[in-house]
Amino acid sequence: REVCTAAKDNLTNHPINLRQFTYLPQYNLLYCRIPKTGTTSWLGGTIMRLAEQLGMEFGKTDIEKRIALVEHFKVKDMKMWKRIMKNNPISFVNVRHPFERLVSGYLDSVVHGSTKNTNKYEGRSSFKDFVTNTVLREADEMELTNRPSKMFTDWRPYHDSCNFCQVRYKVISKTETFDEDKNRILKMIGVDEERRVERMHVHAGNKIHDVSKESFESIPKEVKERLIKVYQKEFAMFNYDPEMY
16 A cells, blocks of 8 residues: 555556456456466466356367457446446455566567567567566656556556556465465355366466576666666565565
């Protein structure tokens, strides 16, 4: 809350980012999606299974299914949003250490860019070049124009994606405790815990900490300080240590 009120642009006044939310009325479950924080595992895994248990089917390929699911369970307008809020939903979001998310975004869109149709980034830079010439350049453009779209969504700061200053989430899950948090959320909606299932669309898997540490060894101190400033609200809001990497 201190971050919300201290921010120069007053984050408590920002409009609700409806397009980020997925709502399952049958479970009164409200999920806010932040790219590169386990979204594919939630949408393509747990939430898809919940929908299928209700007799719903979405598309043929995994991507088609996720797109159709998001469209079907979208929050259409503020009238619907207010109705959902009156129902006191089981609301949750998953967050992640900003630097691990950055490394994951690099692996996904630069190293493996063809899997996400992000070929304008694919294979064109080392991690150091990516941070300097893509992330920081886009961050500067975003700040200059005050347009979040100037920064690609997979590494755009996520402090305002899910309106943390307006929505009091029942659960703020962390990637580090993904399985435990997931089962706690399922228990809250009266669904049996899932057996430990393989996370989806994970390039580095459980080694992301080591990969991140190795990646940041190439980043000069002054560049890292600029990165910390870009993601300073994430570090403060969710108690992540900027000196971990």
